[in-house]
Amino acid sequence: MSRPTLFALQVLVAVVCIVLWQVLSTVPVFGKILLPPFFFSNPFDVFSQIVKWFASGVIWKHLGITLTESILAFAIGSLGGVLIGFWFARQPLVAAVFDPYVKMVNALPRVVLAPIFALWLGLGIWSKVALGVTLVFFIVFFNVYQGVKEVSRTVLDNGRMLGMSERQLMQHVYWPSALSWMFSSLHTSVGFAVVGAVVGEYLGSAAGLGYLIQQAEGVFDVAGVFAGMFVLSAFVILIDFGVTLVERRLLVWRPTASDGRG
Amino acid sequence: MSTPTAVALEDAKVAFRLGDGRVYTAVEKAHLAVAQGEFVAIVGPTGCGKSTLLNVAAGLLKPAAGSVRIFDRPLAGLNRDAGYLFQADALFPWKTALDNVAIGLEVKGTPRAEALPRAQQWLTSVGLGAFAGRYPHMLSGGQRKRVALAQVLIRDPKILLMDEPFGPLDAQTRQVMGNLLLDLWSADRKAVLFVTHDLEEAIALADRVVIMSAGPSSRIIGDWRVSLPRPRDIFEVRLDKEFHELHREIWGVLKDEVMKGYAQSTQAAEAV
Numbered sequence: 204m205s206r207p208t209l210f211a212l213q214v215l216v217a218v219v220c221i222v223l224w225q226v227l228s229t230v231p232v233f234g235k236i237l238l239p240p241f242f243f244s245n246p247f248d249v250f251s252q253i254v255k256w257f258a259s260g261v262i263w264k265h266l267g268i269t270l271t272e273s274i275l276a277f278a279i280g281s282l283g284g285v286l287i288g289f290w291f292a293r294q295p296l297v298a299a300v301f302d303p304y305v306k307m308v309n310a311l312p313r314v315v316l317a318p319i320f321a322l323w324l325g326l327g328i329w330s331k332v333a334l335g336v337t338l339v340f341f342i343v344f345f346n347v348y349q350g351v352k353e354v355s356r357t358v359l360d361n362g363r364m365l366g367m368s369e370r371q372l373m374q375h376v377y378w379p380s381a382l383s384w385m386f387s388s389l390h391t392s393v394g395f396a397v398v399g400a401v402v403g404e405y406l407g408s409a410a411g412l413g414y415l416i417q418q419a420e421g422v423f424d425v426a427g428v429f430a431g432m433f434v435l436s437a438f439v440i441l442i443d444f445g446v447t448l449v450e451r452r453l454l455v456w457r458p459t460a461s462d463g464r465g
Numbered sequence: 466m467s468t469p470t471a472v473a474l475e476d477a478k479v480a481f482r483l484g485d486g487r488v489y490t491a492v493e494k495a496h497l498a499v500a501q502g503e504f505v506a507i508v509g510p511t512g513c514g515k516s517t518l519l520n521v522a523a524g525l526l527k528p529a530a531g532s533v534r535i536f537d538r539p540l541a542g543l544n545r546d547a548g549y550l551f552q553a554d555a556l557f558p559w560k561t562a563l564d565n566v567a568i569g570l571e572v573k574g575t576p577r578a579e580a581l582p583r584a585q586q587w588l589t590s591v592g593l594g595a596f597a598g599r600y601p602h603m604l605s606g607g608q609r610k611r612v613a614l615a616q617v618l619i620r621d622p623k624i625l626l627m628d629e630p631f632g633p634l635d636a637q638t639r640q641v642m643g644n645l646l647l648d649l650w651s652a653d654r655k656a657v658l659f660v661t662h663d664l665e666e667a668i669a670l671a672d673r674v675v676i677m678s679a680g681p682s683s684r685i686i687g688d689w690r691v692s693l694p695r696p697r698d699i700f701e702v703r704l705d706k707e708f709h710e711l712h713r714e715i716w717g718v719l720k721d722e723v724m725k726g727y728a729q730s731t732q733a734a735e736a737v
Contacts, residue, residue: 360525361555363543365620366572375568379559456559458602 221246244426252430266438268411272328272400273442276335277393281385283336284343289381291344292351305344313337313399317406326408335399342392343385350384351377386454389446397439412438469537471546471624471656472499472522476531479517491517493682494531497675499624502654506667508719509677510726515660516552516628518677522658523549523626535624548622550613550630556601562588562612563597569619587615591645607638611645618649625650625657631666639663643670643699651696664719668711669699676719679726687718 228238228245238245256262291298317334324330354376362376404413412435419427479492491514499505507515520526521533524543533540535547556565567584571577588594591611593604601609610630617625631639643666650657661667667674668691676687691711693702702708 355553355555357551357553357555358557361549361551362557363525364523364547364549365569365616366545371572375557375560379557383559456561456600456602 240425241423242425244429248426249429249433252426253433256430256434262415262434265411265415266434268328269397269400269404269413269438272331272335272403272411273393273396275328275332276399277339277396279332280336280339280396281343281392284340285347285381285385287340288344288347289351289377292348292381293377298348308337309341314402314406317403320403321407331400331403331408331411334403335396338395338399339392342388342395346384346388347381350381354380383454383457386450389450390443393442393446394439397442401435468501470498470534471501471503471536472497472658473534473537474498474518474521474528474531475534477518477521477528477533478530479514479521479526480529490529490682491680492521492677493684495685497685499656499658501623501656504650504657504659504670504672505675506659506661506671506673507675507677508661508664508667508715509683510679510719510723511662512726512730513677513680513683513722515662515677519626519628519658519660522624523547525549544624544626546622547624547626548617548620550610550617550625550627552629552632554601554609554613556609556612556616558601560600561597562593562599562601562604565601565612566615566619569616573620584615584619587619588612590649591615607634607642610634610642614646614649623655625655625659627657627659629661630659632661639666640699646670647695647697647699664712664715665703668693668708668715669697669702674711674715676715676722679722679729686722687715689715 224238224243225246228236228240228243230236291301313334316337317330320330320333324333359372359376362372367375400411401413401416404411405417406413408414412431416428416431416435419425419431474495474497477492477495477497478490479495480488480490483489495518497505497507497518507518509515517526521528522535522540522544524533524540524547535544557568560568563581563584566587567577567580570580570583585594585597588597591614593608593611593615596604596608601612604612613630631642634642647670657671659667659670664674671691674687674689674691675685676689677683678686689711693705693707
């Protein structure tokens with residue numbers, strides 16, 4: 204299928220959904236409105252709400268806060284995950300001792316930590332950053348751990364036979380391998396950083412996209428809830444696009460699935 | 466002897482402890498000497514422990530008994546005089562062909578600015594001058610082997626250890642690579658220990674062909690000198706009368722071992 208055709212079909216799906224939504228929430232079918240406006244609002248109201256946010260400029264402050272929280276959560280969580288993952292992979296004893304605790308903390312649904320973080324760190328951005336960090340950390344940690352563990356035996360032996368010292372093996376073999384695993388989980392970990400920020404905001408804050416949605420919900424402003432959701436989706440798609448660009452730049456050496464030579 | 470022996474294995478025995486606690490003896494009482502400038506090929510049936518023997522010479526494995534001497538000094542730890550060409554892909558996938566070759570020098574502390582032009586020269590001499598910026602996954606199997614060869618040779622090791630290096634390649638590429646290897650080798654005649662399961666390849670390349678018996682507890686059971694004149698062309702040398710006579714003679718011994726090795730591996734498969 205050619206690209207323009209594909210794109211046209213993709214747009215068509217959105218158009219059909221929006222038209223159905225608009226029609227079902229405004230025109231009665233057999234004397235009954237199938238999507239009551241109170242619960243479903245309608246595309247026109249949602250769209251005007253979004254326009255109003257951007258026109259008045261209030262949205263930028265909230266977007267900025269959510270973005271800051273996500274970036275901080277991602278940076279701190281990744282750094283911690285890389286360091287601890289590396290340390291555990293190179294020190295099997297440490298890994299063995301901490302193994303049950305790592306599993307325990309990872310099994311915990313992270314949302315329940317939000318109230319604790321709010322208590323400890325207040326309602327500002329740091330309680331949201333902390334929540335995001337607990338999500339990002341484990342993804343990066345497990346990937347880096349795996350990356351260091353699964354360095355090819357032959358590549359490692361080759362490094363040794365070329366005369367590499369432990370430090371050089373670290374720099375030229377373990378490190379690139381661990382980073383490649385970390386980058387392969389970049390989409391997931393960035394996504395979770397945003398989830399942590401938004402969920403944290405939703406549960407208690409004074410700014411951010413999660414706060415906007417929570418406020419709208421509080422006054423039964425369904426159009427506001429949907430508008431917040433759409434802005435959030437667009438925000439995540441933009442970030443994801445940025446990640447794809449970074450990834451392409453950093454992982455040029457990796458064969459892609461479509462590369463026949465593998 | 467006036468010149469020291471490059472690699473000398475004396476009564477080397479290699480054993481592994483298996484998962485269930487039993488000890489598996491891979492190689493028993495191996496006695497092998499490679500003189501300076503000599504090209505020795507080890508041939509044997511699958512699973513006879515030829516790669517094991519090579520790893521002992523490299524210092525990657527410690528023999529359970531016997532000694533390993535490199536240039537008349539006992540080997541402790543890794544063999545720093547040796548370059549090792551692996552059977553599997555051993556290039557660093559995150560480095561370009563050029564960086565993969567340059568790393569051989571950079572490890573020794575050569576500044577990058579000096580290492581890169583020399584790496585480029587080596588890539589050119591293995592016929593990949595135009596592929597410097599490619600990553601390993603963008604190269605074919607034969608091209609990757611060429612890069613690996615340059616990576617090893619740029620360090621100018623005194624001994625070359627090769628573990629079925631051309632094993633994964635197709636027949637034509639193997640012959641081309643064999644000729645390339647002989648070309649590069651003839652420039653300074655390093656001591657070479659070359660492991661292969663292909664007797665024709667062994668005779669065409671080597672000065673001496675060593676035959677190992679089927680495992681376990683395999684031994685060296687034959688040692689032939691190949692006096693075909695050098696420089697050789699691998700395509701041509703196979704048509705030589707002397708090549709055929711030698712091949713028939715060695716194959717007479719090797720065939721029995723191959724059959725034994727095959728019988729053992731099928732028995733093992735039936736037992737499972």
